[in-house]
Amino acid sequence: QGKLLLLLGLHLGLTGLPGVAAALLAARKGVRQVPVLLAIALAAVGLVGLLGFWAYFADRVVGESFSYFAVLGAAGLAIWCLWGGHLDRDLLRRLGTPLALWALGSAFLVFLGFAHGGADAPLMTAGIRFSHGLPGDNGVPVLTAEWIFAHAHHGPPPEQGGDWLLSDRPPLQAGFALAQRPFGWDFELLNYQVLGVVLQQLWIVGLWALLLAARVGRVTRALAMVTVLVSDIAIINGFFVWPKMLPAALLLAAAALVATPLWLELRRNLWAAALVAALCAVAMLGHGASIFGIIPLVAVAAYRGLPSWRWLGVAVAVGIALMAPWSAYQKWGDPPGNRLVKWTLAGVAEVDDRGVVENI
DSSP: HHHHHHHHHHHHHHHHHHHHHHHHHHTTTTTOOHHHHHHHHHHHHHHHHHHHHHHHHHHHHHHHHHHHHHHHHHHHHHHHHHTTTOOOHHHHHHHHHHHHHHHHHHHHHHHHTTTOOOSHHHHHHHSSSSOOOOGGGGGGGHHHHHHHHHHSSSSSSOOSSOOGGGGGGHHHHEEEEEEHHOOOOTTTTTHHHHHHHHHTTTTHHHHHHHHHHHTTOOHHHHHHHHHHHHHHHHHHHHHHSSSHHHHHHHHHHHHHHHSSSSSHHHOOOOOHHHHHHHHHHHHHHOOGGHHHHHHHHHHHHHHHHOOOOHHHHHHHHHHHHHHHHHHHHIIISSSSOHHHHHHHHHOOOOOOOOHHHHHH
């Protein structure tokens, strides 16, 4: 239990520090809406994971340098933002509430999952702890991370069982595993399991942002948070760490910006275009099924009032910039990389030579 507590603190700190620094910087620059600051924090956390993937893909030395820079740079930025007492203490308190809930929610699920042992084989334990035997998908991101760490430029990527290619699964969670590897790793993958729970439990921050932006009352907000925390959806998919709840957290944050009264103001700010696009693009790079959350958000935004063409142009540019490298790798680095898309959109699970459109 002491080791679990230590690992939990480590990965909470490594994961949350870039988000805290980004939110504090935005607050120092004049942003005062807590839901917007939480969305900025989640976007920053996601971008660190994505950049970690590409840094290690380029070279291990580049990746390890990025890992230390991300942590030390975020710590330095957070200290600078807090220095001198320029930030409102009430704002800091309101930002600290979802941060504390995220930490407590992560601790709840980690210790609930290992209440009857199993920490010596964490991924296997997670597959049977709260459900019937689940597939090995919770280990796919770490297999990707292991190969990139050891062999990224030495031979073709390995198949990941059942004819699945490395390019078939989005890279975000593997990027987190790579970015935090220099600070804590073990053969049993307990570090990875705890990190995975911490990432999935970010839904707490995203849902808090949405409820706050929707002006839900304190009691109702508390009931909603507890209801989701103890639901089968959050417990199963949070402890069995396939990357599903992590993209959901990003989409909840995007919904807080688009589907609430904040949209009337944010649709006029170009930086908000970049923020919404970053949340959606990084969610897609966490799990392709995020498209089923993005499409309704686009419809809601159109219904509530379209932004300017410049706003849309910035959003499209940011989305393309974030997603293009992975799309290029799927097409030319490890083709075809479209199996998950064909399965999700066309219901075709088997491997064939047809393209996505033809399958649909």
